[in-house]
Amino acid sequence: KAGVTQTPRYLIKTRGQQVTLSCSPISGHRSVSWYQQTPGQGLQFLFEYFSETQRNKGNFPGRFSGRQFSNSRSEMNVSTLELGDSALYLCASSLRSEESPLHFGNGTRLTVT
Amino acid sequence: AQKVTQAQTEISVVEKEDVTLDCVYETRDTTYYLFWYKQPPSGELVFLIRRNSFDEQNEISGRYSWNFQKSTSSFNFTITASQVVDSAVYFCALSERRAAGNKLTFGGGTRVLVKP
Numbered sequence: 001k002a003g004v005t006q007t008p009r010y011l012i013k014t015r016g017q018q019v020t021l022s023c024s025p026i027s028g029h030r031s032v033s034w035y036q037q038t039p040g041q042g043l044q045f046l047f048e049y050f051s052e053t054q055r056n057k058g059n060f061p062g063r064f065s066g067r068q069f070s071n072s073r074s075e076m077n078v079s080t081l082e083l084g085d086s087a088l089y090l091c092a093s094s095l096r097s098e099e100s101p102l103h104f105g106n107g108t109r110l111t112v113t
Numbered sequence: 114a115q116k117v118t119q120a121q122t123e124i125s126v127v128e129k130e131d132v133t134l135d136c137v138y139e140t141r142d143t144t145y146y147l148f149w150y151k152q153p154p155s156g157e158l159v160f161l162i163r164r165n166s167f168d169e170q171n172e173i174s175g176r177y178s179w180n181f182q183k184s185t186s187s188f189n190f191t192i193t194a195s196q197v198v199d200s201a202v203y204f205c206a207l208s209e210r211r212a213a214g215n216k217l218t219f220g221g222g223t224r225v226l227v228k229p
Contacts, residue, residue, distance in 0.1 A: 033215050043219040055214040094215050099146045104158035
């Protein structure tokens with residue numbers, strides 16, 4: 001079974017630009033979550049989608065948004081990039097609920113200059 | 114609000130030594146789930162174990178063992194006879210049932226360095 005796939009692996013953007021990250025979950029997994037990892041703040045929850053609906057949301061500004069498609073694939077968008085958005089963005093998929101382990105992708109390393 | 118604390122930021126050991134990683138959590142929910150993940154240098158978080166709040170049975174899996182104590186809100190992880198391949202950052206995480214979905218709160222992580 002293929003794991004969680006995130007594209008691209010690396011991105012370099014300029015302040016003010018916007019970026020879209022993509023995530024393909026494990027086949028059969030309907031929940032997709034996104035996390036931001038930085039040296040200063042650690043791993044922080046961004047949002048979770050289940051059956052194309054946002055089910056949970058973390059404490060991030062509205063510049064961070066996401067969506068999920070009918071095939072469970074998910075995208076995350078960050079608009080008006082700031083230097084502080086430089087981070088490793090991790091996508092995770094799971095079967096269903098809060099007790100299900102998350103299976104993570106390799107992440108997208110975003111650098112904002 | 115939920116919180117996970119991993120007081121040890123970095124642990125360095127020599128191969129074959131045992132290493133114990135501490136994890137203390139806070140939650141108001143009566144039903145919750147605890148997890149440990151490993152993050153090797155490649156960056157991908159690898160799931161190691163899940164524990165339910167109503168199951169305090171300790172678990173051993175090969176060289177890994179976990180000690181869950183509800184009375185002290187701790188979920189500690191021990192690597193026995195450590196190997197160089199165990200070098201990674203280890204994260205403890207908490208999920209609450211009332212979140213009605215997947216929302217993990219992670220600890221700050223403990224970097225384990227195993228020297229040959």
